[in-house]
Amino acid sequence: MNYAYYPGCSLKGSSNSYEESLLAVFEALGVGLDELDDWNCCGATAYAAVDQMKAFAMAARNLALAEETAEGPAPVDLVAPCAGCYMTLLKTQRYLNRHRAVADTIGGALEAGGLHYDGRVRVRHPLDVLVNDVGLERVADAVIRPLPGLRVACYYGCLLVRPFATFDDQHNPMSMDRLMTALGAEPIDWPMKTRCCGGSCCGGPLVGTIREAGLRLISVLLREAKRRDADVLVTACPLCQFNLECFQERVGREFGEPVELTIGLFTQVLGLALGLDERRLGIHRMLRWDLPELAAIDGGGARVCA
Amino acid sequence: MDYTPRRLIAMTQAGMRDEVLGSFSIWVCAGCYACTTACPKEIPITDMMYALKRTAIREGVHPRRFGTPVLAREFVRSVDRWGRNSESRLAINLYLKTHPRLLLQDYPLAERLRRRGRMRLRRESIRQRAQLRTILRAVEAVPDRAPTTGGGPTAGSEGA
Numbered sequence: 038m039n040y041a042y043y044p045g046c047s048l049k050g051s052s053n054s055y056e057e058s059l060l061a062v063f064e065a066l067g068v069g070l071d072e073l074d075d076w077n078c079c080g081a082t083a084y085a086a087v088d089q090m091k092a093f094a095m096a097a098r099n100l101a102l103a104e105e106t107a108e109g110p111a112p113v114d115l116v117a118p119c120a121g122c123y124m125t126l127l128k129t130q131r132y133l134n135r136h137r138a139v140a141d142t143i144g145g146a147l148e149a150g151g152l153h154y155d156g157r158v159r160v161r162h163p164l165d166v167l168v169n170d171v172g173l174e175r176v177a178d179a180v181i182r183p184l185p186g187l188r189v190a191c192y193y194g195c196l197l198v199r200p201f202a203t204f205d206d207q208h209n210p211m212s213m214d215r216l217m218t219a220l221g222a223e224p225i226d227w228p229m230k231t232r233c234c235g236g237s238c239c240g241g242p243l244v245g246t247i248r249e250a251g252l253r254l255i256s257v258l259l260r261e262a263k264r265r266d267a268d269v270l271v272t273a274c275p276l277c278q279f280n281l282e283c284f285q286e287r288v289g290r291e292f293g294e295p296v297e298l299t300i301g302l303f304t305q306v307l308g309l310a311l312g313l314d315e316r317r318l319g320i321h322r323m324l325r326w327d328l329p330e331l332a333a334i335d336g337g338g339a340r341v342c343a
Numbered sequence: 344m345d346y347t348p349r350r351l352i353a354m355t356q357a358g359m360r361d362e363v364l365g366s367f368s369i370w371v372c373a374g375c376y377a378c379t380t381a382c383p384k385e386i387p388i389t390d391m392m393y394a395l396k397r398t399a400i401r402e403g404v405h406p407r408r409f410g411t412p413v414l415a416r417e418f419v420r421s422v423d424r425w426g427r428n429s430e431s432r433l434a435i436n437l438y439l440k441t442h443p444r445l446l447l448q449d450y451p452l453a454e455r456l457r458r459r460g461r462m463r464l465r466r467e468s469i470r471q472r473a474q475l476r477t478i479l480r481a482v483e484a485v486p487d488r489a490p491t492t493g494g495g496p497t498a499g500s501e502g503a
Contacts, residue, residue: 050430051461077426077469082374084422086396086415094482095422098475146481150474195375200389207380233375247411250371283452322459 038170040161041103041115042070045122045275046078052119052275054319058304059118059163061317065308066171066179070116073102079122082237090142096129097143101152114159116166118304120274124196126160127203162197164273164303165204168212173219181312183221184331189306190267191217191224192258194277195233207231213273213303220310225265229258236280249291255281256288259296268329269299271306278302282324299327344368348378348388351395364404369395370411410441423479426469431462 048056063070080095103115117123132139133156147154167176191213198207205212210231214224235254258281262270272278282300289295301323308318320326345367346354354363363369372392379389396412399405405412417436422428434453438446456462469475 046428046430046467049427049467050463051456053461075470077475078422078428080422081418081428083415083418085393086412087400087419089393089397090485091419091423091479091482094478095475098478142482142485145485146478149481150478152474152478195373195377199376200379200387231377233373233377235373237373237375247371250373254373283456322461324455324459 038067039069039071040166041106041113042072043076043079043099043103043115043117043122043126044072045117045119046081047119047121047275047279051279052302054322055118055275055278055302055304057317057319058302058308061313062304062308062311063163065311065313066167066176068166068171071106073099073106073115076102079117079125081121081125085125090139092125093129093132093139093143094146096126097133097147097154098150098152100126100129100158101147101154103158104154105152107157109155109157112157112159114161114166116161116163118163118273119276120162120194120196121276123160123162124199124201127201130156130158130160131201160203162204162273164197164212164216167307168216169204173215176216176307177219180220180310182310184217184306184310185221185223186331187222187306187328188266188268189217189222189224190227190262190265190270191230191303192234192262192270192272192277192281193230194272194274195231197273198231213271216303216307217271220307222306222310225262225267227261227265227267229261232258234258234277234280236276251280252284252288252291255284256292256294256296259285259288259298260294262298263296267298269301269306271301271303273303275302285325297325297327299323299325301326344371348392352386352388352391355391355395361404363395364399364402369399370405370409372396410437413437413440423476424472425467426472426475427467429465429467431464432466 044056060070076099078095079099080092084092084095103113107113115126117126133143144154193210193213198205198210208231217224233254235251270281272281278300285296285298305318305320315321348368351363351366351368369392372389374389374393376389379387382388400412400415414437417440418428418433421433435446453462
């Protein structure tokens with residue numbers, strides 16, 4: 038199994054641990070990711086605030102490049118791990134399909150650059166690939182260090198399921214929970230799975246745009262996860278990960294109540310269960326990594342929850 | 344948030360241009376699409392907020408040194424030219440243009456990230472910058488472009 042791979046800017050920068058852990062777990066599961074040659078920034082959400090049509094053109098160049106990697110008419114699966122890139126690419130496809138004016142403008146612009154896009158690309162998130170292509174049974178079979186008793190808060194964030202829910206329920210997504218169960222861990226039941234982390238308010242990364250608003254959203258999420266005794270919160274988005282991890286101390290100061298919680302990528306926790314070395318999972322890059330000692334298991338703790 | 348989204352829509356319909364474009368609410372919108380997916384009338388509220396942000400940036404009516412529009416503009420300038428976003432450079436640039444004092448306050452965090460290899464000042468770039476520039480210029484050359492909102496119902500779980 039081989040997929041075209043669109044890393045996006047964050048995975049080459051502040052979230053390089055996401056790329057490291059993603060490549061390591063996919064390799065361990067026998068899934069190939071071929072990085073798209075000369076990919077450009079997807080335009081993110083910031084570009085849409087300046088010029089929507091040029092933002093579509095940014096994303097469309099990547100779709101055209103991805104299509105070039107395989108002869109037609111077969112579809113090309115393009116894996117986009119960053120929830121921001123994922124949504125932006127999906128949104129561009131949606132507008133290309135539904136709006137003649139967008140399709141004409143973007144088609145003409147690509148042509149000017151010597152490119153062409155037919156619409157054969159399927160934008161996929163790695164979580165979708167793991168759960169629906171690889172399958173949880175195969176994942177569970179590959180687990181050599183199950184994680185019994187590890188209480189995981191699965192956090193999906195906003196753009197993975199909104200506005201497009203392509204592979205999971207929009208209001209109560211479960212794919213990450215099912216993946217964690219397959220690793221023998223205990224996903225906690227909590228109502229904040231798709232609540233905005235405030236990343237675009239705090240964000241950027243580092244610089245506050247509307248910091249007070251962002252810090253409040255972080256505080257609400259972290260406190261709820263702690264209240265439900267989560268050992269770790271896992272995300273599927275580099276921006277959520279950065280935001281929830283890096284501003285913990287400031288949230289503690291502002292709200293007078295320290296909240297300390299390990300914030301990981303779902304691929305890192307998966308990698309641990311697959312027995313991969315922490316360094317290959319980029320765990321040494323995290324500001325905090327503090328998981329409880331897990332009980333030794335007798336007779337395999339991994340199980341699949343359908 | 345000075346006006347709720349419902350009120351902003353009504354004000355837009357009533358033609359209260361200055362009040363709408365000058366409102367703080369459009370910048371507080373984090374773009375999380377929660378409202379869009381919840382709206383029973385399938386109004387693409389988030390995309391409408393983006394349209395208002397675009398208009399406010401174009402007309403220069405946002406508060407001075409306010410982070411969000413500055414970030415958007417600097418981000419676009421950088422990816423237009425280089426094809427990729429160099430996160431750390433963008434961050435420093437943004438500090439300098441909005442709140443230079445915060446740069447000192449946040450320096451310890453930046454240093455911790457740098458030590459872990461998560462903050463690099465290297466310039467990220469694509470190879471075919473000329474091609475990207477041609478594509479973007481071709482978009483700019485189209486008269487009367489830019490659908491702002493719309494896009495049909497985006498709620499629900501149908502695929503893209």
